[in-house]
Structures are given as structure tokens and as C-alpha cells.
Amino acid sequence: MESKEWETFFAKNQPPVDVEKKRQRIEEFCAQHLGSAERIVLVTSGGTSVPLEHNTVRFIDNFSAGTRGSSSAEYFLAAGYAVIFLYRTNSLKPFVRHFKDGGLLDQLEPTEGESPGIRVRSEAVSQVLPVLRAFRAAKDGGRLLNVPFTTLVDYLFLLRSASASLAAFGRRALLYLAAAVSDFYIPGEEMPEHKIHSDGGPLQLHLQLVPKMLRPLVWLWVPEAFVVSFKLETDSDILLEKSRKALTNYKHKLVIANELHSRKHHVLFVTQESHEAVDLSPAQLAVGTEIEELIVEKLSRQHALHMA
Numbered sequence: 193m194e195s196k197e198w199e200t201f202f203a204k205n206q207p208p209v210d211v212e213k214k215r216q217r218i219e220e221f222c223a224q225h226l227g228s229a230e231r232i233v234l235v236t237s238g239g240t241s242v243p244l245e246h247n248t249v250r251f252i253d254n255f256s257a258g259t260r261g262s263s264s265a266e267y268f269l270a271a272g273y274a275v276i277f278l279y280r281t282n283s284l285k286p287f288v289r290h291f292k293d294g295g296l297l298d299q300l301e302p303t304e305g306e307s308p309g310i311r312v313r314s315e316a317v318s319q320v321l322p323v324l325r326a327f328r329a330a331k332d333g334g335r336l337l338n339v340p341f342t343t344l345v346d347y348l349f350l351l352r353s354a355s356a357s358l359a360a361f362g363r364r365a366l367l368y369l370a371a372a373v374s375d376f377y378i379p380g381e382e383m384p385e386h387k388i389h390s391d392g393g394p395l396q397l398h399l400q401l402v403p404k405m406l407r408p409l410v411w412l413w414v415p416e417a418f419v420v421s422f423k424l425e426t427d428s429d430i431l432l433e434k435s436r437k438a439l440t441n442y443k444h445k446l447v448i449a450n451e452l453h454s455r456k457h458h459v460l461f462v463t464q465e466s467h468e469a470v471d472l473s474p475a476q477l478a479v480g481t482e483i484e485e486l487i488v489e490k491l492s493r494q495h496a497l498h499m500a
Contacts, residue, residue: 197403201348204379208346214339215353218276221337222357225274230335231364231495233273234354236371237261238280240344242378244397250387254344256372258283260422260455260484264368265336266326267488273366274335276358278350280371281340287327290319344374348405355413363499365417366491367409372424377402406442418498419444420491423462426452435462445498448487457483461490 208214225232239256262284265277269286279285284292291299299316303309312320330336339354341347358365376399410419421444423435428451435447439462449460449467457472470486 198405198408201403202352205345207349208341208343211346211349211353214350215357217337218339218350218354219357221274221276221334222360224334226360231273231366231499232276232358232361233268233366233368234276234278234358235261235265235268235368236278236347236351237265238283239372240280240347240374241342242344242374242376242399244378252374252376254372254374256280256283258285259289261368261370262286262289263482263484264370264488267482267485268368268492269326269330269335271488271492273492275330276337276339276354278339278341278347278354278371280347281342285338286330286336287323290323296320344377344402347371347373348402351405351409352413355409358417359414362416363418365414366495367414367417367419368491369406369419369421373402375402376400404442406438406444410442410444418446418495420446420448423447423449424452424455425449428454431460432462432467435460435467436464439464446491446494459483459487 222232237256238258238261239254241254242252244250244252258279261277261279263286265275265286268275275286277286299312299320300310301313303311339350341350355367358367378397379400406419406421421438421442423431423438425431425434431449431451435449438444438447445463447462449462450458457477459470461468461470470483470490472481472483472486
């Protein structure tokens with residue numbers, strides 16, 4: 193396998209300053225679960241930023257709110273997985289996502305008396321209680337580890353570190369790569385140290401292609417794991433073709449293909465041999481079922497077959 197591009201990327205870009213601390217947290221989390229029979233999943237979520245300066249003022253962002261990753265992490269926990277959630281800082285997180293835009297404060301009210309306190313408003317208990325119970329079960333059971341990143345370089349260094357820790361799980365490991373990863377970046381050696389000023393006239397950028405890390409991940413880092421990538425397109429006519437091309441190039445197990453405008457109720461599970469639709473029914477849409485629940489149910493079954 194040609195390794196020059198991805199090896200060069202890691203050699204020429206500085207790792208995040210806290211990568212060792214985060215690597216240790218991931219390693220300790222994995223060690224806690226390695227001796228059990230439970231399955232483990234790495235869920236990546238949110239977008240990656242590409243700084244234009246080392247002391248970053250300006251950047252290019254590959255935006256993602258993190259909806260699919262954060263909701264999927266909850267369903268993996270419900271299915272019995274230990275979950276490493278590698279997420280973009282300030283994107284949605286499991287459980288917290290239910291109370292966006294200060295929504296949790298709307299559910300609380302102060303209590304008065306000798307010992308002032310806080311309580312959940314009676315009309316909000318049915319919404320807050322199940323989320324709180326699921327969160328406490330995950331945290332008290334030590335089955336959820338949240339690991340934040342910001343930049344593309346942060347993400348790729350942490351992805352490599354997490355993969356190294358997951359390799360020991362063999363077929364028990366699942367990688368659910370839902371992060372929106374930039375295709376282009378500026379190498380550290382080509383980046384100015386300080387803020388780019390406008391008095392120099394129009395700004396011209398020369399962006400490099402980001403090496404495709406799926407290749408070393410599948411072939412070298414976690415060769416026995418069940419690896420799932422995502423393909424998002426705005427043109428449904430090329431979705432299957434692009435998904436199959438990725439499977440041919442990287443040899444992983446599955447691509448979950450989605451089209452921009454239908455992704456919340458329709459996806460395709462694509463393998464080299466076949467493709468199968470996963471759709472929310474009208475009844476499921478009416479009661480607010482999330483398609484990630486169906487995705488994780490189906491993936492859990494496929495992962496079990498992979499382990500057999």
C-alpha cells in the first residue's frame with residue numbers, strides 16, 4: 193500500500209497540544225472495556241475547520257451541526273455499546289442535544305425557602321426524565337467518553353490515536369465515521385504565523401488535498417473492525433456510483449449514502465454487492481422517530497454477523 197501521502201501529512205503537521213492527554217483518556221477508556229464482552233464504537237461527528245494562520249483569526253469551515261453523530265451515539269448506548277464520541281467543539285453532543293439554544297433553562301424553575309434550589313417544571317418532566325436517566329446510565333456505567341476536536345489536523349491525529357486503541361478489540365470494534373471532514377487544507381509549513389492583513393490586496397489561497405485516511409485506517413490501523421463511512425451528495429443520480437467507488441478504493445464494510453434534502457428520512461446502506469434503503473414510515477415520521485434509531489438497529493445486526 194502506498195503510504196507516503198498520509199505519513200507525510202502526520203510528519204509535516206504539528207499534533208494538537210493536548211493530543212497526548214486525550215490519547216491517554218481514550219486508552220484508559222478502552223482498557224476498561226477490553227476485558228468484557230461488550231462491543232465498542234467510535235462515533236465521529238461535526239465539521240472540521242481549516243485555519244489560514246497559525247495564530248488563527250480566519251479559517252475555512254466544513255460545517256456540520258453534529259445531529260447524526262450525536263443522536264446515533266445515544267442509540268449505540270441503548271444497544272449496549274461503549275461509545276467514544278469524537279466531536280467538533282460546540283457541535284451537538286449526546287443527551288445535551290435535546291436542550292439546544294438554552295432549552296434546558298426553560299424546563300427549570302427555582303424553589304424558595306430556607307434552602308433555595310432548582311426543580312424541573314412539572315410539565316417538562318416527561319421530556320427531561322428519560323433523557324436524564326439515559327445519560328446517568330451511560331455516565332455511571334462508564335460507557336460514554338466525549339473527546340472534542342476543532343481543526344482538521346486535530347481530528348486526524350485523534351482519529352489515528354483512537355484507532356490505535358481500538359485495534360485490540362478486533363471485530364468487536366465499529367467505526368462510525370459521520371464527521372464532515374474537509375477535502376482541502378493548508379499545510380502547517382505553508383501557513384503564515386500571524387493574521388493575514390487586507391492591505392495586501394485580494395487574498396489568493398492554494399489549498400492541498402487532504403490524504404484519504406480511510407485507506408490506512410482500514411488496511412493498517414483497525415483491519416478487523418467494522419468500518420462505516422458516510423457519503424453525502426446533492427445529486428442523487430451519482431450517490432450509488434460514488435459510494436461504490438469508495439468501497440472499491442478503501443475496502444471497508446459499508447457506506448451509508450444520503451442525499452442532502454432527504455437525509456433525515458431516507459438513507460441507503462451500500463455494500464459492494466448490494467444496496468438497501470432505510471426509510472422512516474409515515475407513522476414513524478408522525479411520532480418523531482429519528483432515522484438514526486433505524487440506522488443503529490440495522491448496523492448492530494450487521495456488526496453481530498461480522499463478529500460471528
